[in-house]
Amino acid sequence: MTSTPLSRSEAKDLTRRKLIRAGLAILDEEGEAGLTTVKVAKAAGIAQSSFYVHFKDMQELLRVLAEEGGRRLRHSMREARRAAREAPGDLERHRDTFRIPLEAICRHPELLRIQLRARHDPSSSLRDFAKETAAAYREHHAADLAALGYTADDEHGRRRLEMIADGINAATNALAIGHLEGRYPDLDEAADILVALSRGALRLLRSGSGRDEGPRPPEPDDPALHD
Amino acid sequence: MTSTPLSRSEAKDLTRRKLIRAGLAILDEEGEAGLTTVKVAKAAGIAQSSFYVHFKDMQELLRVLAEEGGRRLRHSMREARRAAREAPGDLERHRDTFRIPLEAICRHPELLRIQLRARHDPSSSLRDFAKETAAAYREHHAADLAALGYTADDEHGRRRLEMIADGINAATNALAIGHLEGRYPDLDEAADILVALSRGALRLLRSGSGRDEGPRPPEPDDPALHD
DNA sequence: AATTTCACCGATAGTACTATCGGTGAAATT
DNA sequence: AATTTCACCGATAGTACTATCGGTGAAATT
Secondary structure (H helix, E strand, C coil), rough: CCCCCCCCCHHHHHHHHHHHHHHHHHHHHHCCCHHCHHHHHHHHHHHHHHHHHCCCCCHHHHHHHHHHHHHHHHHHHHHHHHHHHHCCHHCCCCCCCCHHHHHHHHCCCCHHHHHHHHHCCCCCCCCHHHHHHHHHHHHHHHHHHHCCCCCCCCCHHHHHHHHHHHHHHHHHHHHHHHHHHHCCHHHHHHHHHHHHHHHHHCCCCCCCCCCCCCCCCCCCCCCCCCC | CCCCCHHHHHHHHHHHHHHHHHHHHHHHHHHHHHCCCCHHHHHHHHHHHHHHCCCCCHHHHHHHHHHHHHHHHHHHHHHHHHHHHHHHHHHHHHHHHHHHHHHHHHHHHHHHHHHHHHCCCCCCCCCHHHHHHHHHHHHHHHHHHHCCCCCCCHHHHHHHHHHHHHHHHHHHHHHHHHHHCCCCCCHHHHHHHHHHHHHHHHHHHHHCCCCCCCCCCCCCCCCCCCC
16 A cells, blocks of 8 residues: 555545545435434534534535536536437437436436435425526527427417427436336336437427317328437 | 314314325425324324324324325326227227326326336335326336227237336326426327327337338328227 | 634523323213 | 223423534634
8 A cells, every 4th residue: 555645735625535535425315314513423423523624514515416416417417418419310329318318417417316206305405596597498408409409489489399308308317216226127228218208298299289270281201300 | 153063083083084195285285294293283283192092103194194195196097098999980089088187196196206206216105006097007008008909919018018007107297297297288288299199109010020120011091999 | 932712512491292191070881 | 880991181301403602723814
């Protein structure tokens, strides 16, 4: 073993990162209710009282955890959609639009779980943060649809894009969680389902107002996603 | 005011119901973390210690709340799907398949919120219950699809039905929550989106293996949902 | 080399909640 | 009418956690 001559500030930073890592692990395993200064400090190898050297209180650690996690998750999501948009006619790519977010979720499942939990927990101090994050996903997704040519001229159309984005996002999360729970071993299969769901929605958008108004115009057999 | 000469057991039962009602309200407003014997008892108008006359501990009240809520929610869901199945060619009915669950959720939003929250909270004592409930919805929905003629012969097909059911359920919950948050004022519009999503999935099922394998057979323009 | 800084420590006061216990009075039973 | 039952009460011991405080020793600064 080589000796490790850490400076004071390096040591402090290392401890801080240990606290964050420990906090994420506990948050995932035991939820917000299990996140106490006693547990986090012990898991990071310091005394409970030393927790306050690094964070004002547990709220502050929570906020840091949420931002860290949210930032990483949002980043990989946006990357995935960007990659898919750049090769829009490619069917394999269309599946990737969904497979890549699925994989991103499964790489750090605790980040999604924390968001989902916080979103429906009125006592959670992360709730507003989770709601904003969900809104950002929804709007990004809706904007992507609009960029594909499904422009929304009126209130009704804009709301429809948002609902589709919302629904597809929820389905994506659900299938990722199903994969993590062992029900859907193959993420490609899950991506196929999401492609099929989104095709149905896009068909609705193409069909005009979307309300049932007699026979709709014939549809292309295997439509590309743009224009 | 008429006098209310309640027998002892009637009074006890009334108190018990007050506790359950108070528990549901607090669970919805403050989450599981806010559900304490002090708050529930006070909201029901009795002393904290008297809580234990009715329930062994908070776990027991929670279990009762979960069962009460889950039972009611499951019941209205099943009714909705049954009604829709009985008039399968009716387009208006197909929308009802989704509108009725949406309405059921919005009538008692706290029941869904409690389930969603518990499902992703490892510290929640309702977690197993919530997961079982979710599994039941998923399997009921998948069975309904199978009953519509989309029989699953192999492992792959069965899993596909389950994923579709899972995805559509998640989208339904997401749109219901969006309605409650004021984003989607018209539940009919939301139901239209769900119809479109499910049509996309059903098209996948009709198209054979579902993997992209060259041009698919032409599709009926506005397919009924059965056979 | 002397002094200062500061990450960390153990001890502890304060807060919130659980769950038990003996007491009480009105309803129920005898 | 006498006795028993029991839903409810206030008091309180016990548990878990937060957040502060003074002390310590090694790193950093002078």
